[in-house]
Amino acid sequence: MNTRRQFLTRAALASAALAAMPLAACAQERPETARPKPTGAIAGRVPLGGALIARAIPSTGESIPTIGVGTSGSYEVPLDSAEFAALKDVLKVFFAGGGSVIDTSPNYSNAEDVVGALLAEGGWRERCFLATKLAADDRAALEAQWADSLRRLRTGKVELLQVHNLRNLSQALPYARELKAQGKTKYIGLTHFRDSAHAELAGLMRKEKPDFVQINYSVSAPAAAKTVFPVARELGIAVIVNRAFDDGKLFARSKDMPLPGWAAEIGATSWAQLFLRFTISDEAVTVVIPATGKPERQADNLKGGIGPLLSAAQHAELVALFG
Numbered sequence: 001m002n003t004r005r006q007f008l009t010r011a012a013l014a015s016a017a018l019a020a021m022p023l024a025a026c027a028q029e030r031p032e033t034a035r036p037k038p039t040g041a042i043a044g045r046v047p048l049g050g051a052l053i054a055r056a057i058p059s060t061g062e063s064i065p066t067i068g069v070g071t072s073g074s075y076e077v078p079l080d081s082a083e084f085a086a087l088k089d090v091l092k093v094f095f096a097g098g099g100s101v102i103d104t105s106p107n108y109s110n111a112e113d114v115v116g117a118l119l120a121e122g123g124w125r126e127r128c129f130l131a132t133k134l135a136a137d138d139r140a141a142l143e144a145q146w147a148d149s150l151r152r153l154r155t156g157k158v159e160l161l162q163v164h165n166l167r168n169l170s171q172a173l174p175y176a177r178e179l180k181a182q183g184k185t186k187y188i189g190l191t192h193f194r195d196s197a198h199a200e201l202a203g204l205m206r207k208e209k210p211d212f213v214q215i216n217y218s219v220s221a222p223a224a225a226k227t228v229f230p231v232a233r234e235l236g237i238a239v240i241v242n243r244a245f246d247d248g249k250l251f252a253r254s255k256d257m258p259l260p261g262w263a264a265e266i267g268a269t270s271w272a273q274l275f276l277r278f279t280i281s282d283e284a285v286t287v288v289i290p291a292t293g294k295p296e297r298q299a300d301n302l303k304g305g306i307g308p309l310l311s312a313a314q315h316a317e318l319v320a321l322f323g
Contacts, residue, residue, distance in 0.1 A: 052098040052305040055286045057187065058236035059211045064129050066280045067305035068101030069094055069298075070242060070291035075104065075111040077293070087118055089295040095124050097302040103214070103240065103289045104153075105133040105164055106145055112152035120154045130155065131240075133191065134172045135164035142168070142175050160212055162189035166200065173208060187211035193242055198227035205231045214240035217285070219278050219322040220250060229284035238286040241279045245290060250275055250322060257321075262314060267307035272297070276304025278318050 052065040069091075077083035102119075104111045112132065119125045132149050136142045150156060161179060163172040169190075176188040189212030192201050198215065205213060205228070213232060217224040221243070232239045245251060254271045268274050272290070279288045290301050310318070 052302065053280060053309075055238075055280075055283075057211065057238045057286060059187065059238070064101055064287055065099055065305060066285070066287050067099055067276065067302055068103060068129075068240070068287045068289040069099065070289035071102065071104040071111040071115060072108050072291060074291040074293040075114045076109045077114060079110075079114065079117055083293055084114065084117075086293055086295065087114065088122065090293060090298045091118050091122055091124060093295045093298045094302070095122070095127055097299065099302065100127060100129045101131065101240075101287050101289065102128055103131040103160075103242075105135065106149050106152075107133070107135050107164060110152075112149055116152050116154035125155060129159045131160035131162060131189075132158050133162045133164035134176060135167050136172070137168050139171050139175065142172055146175075146179065157184045157186075159185065160187045160189055161185040162191045162212065162214060165192050166190060166197070166204070169204070173210075187238075189213060189238075189240070191215070191240075191242075195221060195223045195227075198223060202228055202231045205235060205237055209235060210237060212238045212240060212286075214242055214289075216243040217241045217279055217282075218244050218246045218250065219275055219318040220246045220253075222319050222323060225282055225284075229282055232284045239284050241285050241288040244275055244279050244288050245272070253322060260314070260317065265308075266310070266314075267303075269303070270300055272300050273304040274318065276301060277307070277310055278315060280305065281310040281315055 052067055054063040054065050056063050075087065077087070102115060104115050106112055115130075119128055119130075130153065132153065134142055134145065136145045161176050161184075163169055163176060173188070173190075176185070179185050180188050189210050190201060190204055190208070191214035193216045195216070201213060201215060213228060215224050215228050229239065231237070251271065257271075259268065259271065259274065263269070263274060266277065268277060276288055276290065279285055292298050292301065
């Protein structure tokens with residue numbers, strides 16, 4: 001039987017021949033041994049062409065690409081480091097490949113500083129759908145945190161402002177609404193990252209009717225499809241998916257597994273692409289935000305947003321394998 005390593009080696013060798021074809025969310029999520037480094041155009045930091053699947057934000061009809069960028073871990077690096085230099089190439093790949101959504105938070109150590117510097121140096125701010133969060137325990141702290149976020153992000157506004165993990169919701173959400181009324185953000189949202197918060201989040205969606213919610217969802221943690229997504233569809237709320245790789249655990253579990261036979265039929269050549277395609281195959285999902293500090297992996301992530309979506313049977317097969 002062919003091993004996963006043998007399969008990936010053949011895939012890497014074939015990638016140079018596929019370089020001219022169209023392209024079909026944390027740094028800790030991808031162990032260095034999870035996938036071989038692709039060759040051809042990706043290895044040369046040149047993004048492949050192709051149109052990412054886009055979804056409309058229900059509250060306005062504005063469309064955004066389904067593959068975004070998360071910044072926890074991967075973007076928490078010194079500004080004068082080799083890792084920061086690599087992130088410049090990551091975002092070159094991301095924006096040239098059609099991406100726009102970048103999600104960050106003042107809680108991710110210096111990630112906002114890194115994102116702000118990268119957007120300024122690359123001239124990408126106008127191409128970016130920028131999302132950050134509020135996460136403080138009183139009104140004065142919320143105001144100070146917001147002012148600091150704008151400074152760190154080097155911008156006067158963001159596209160989406162979210163209440164991080166429902167923290168201090170009674171003060172943070174009204175403040176977010178004030179900022180929306182002032183034109184400092186276009187959308188407001190609520191976030192969490194655990195199954196145990198789904199019921200509370202679903203109730204708040206009905207009560208508060210935010211523009212966005214952000215929640216965990218993956219082949220190994222698919223509960224949101226039954227808890228949060230139906231409410232989002234009913235009320236017209238956009239959904240951001242975090243933890244699509246289950247904090248990297250999915251790569252450890254799949255590293256020696258061959259891809260399903262049907263992967264080639266939908267143009268998927270890596271497990272990362274399948275894990276991302278799984279998330280966006282539920283049409284309640286607006287965008288998924290995997291993070292990486294490596295340009296070749298960013299290019300691979302983008303491939304997860306191009307090509308046919310999974311059938312119900314394919315979707316169920318992945319849940320059976322990893323759930």
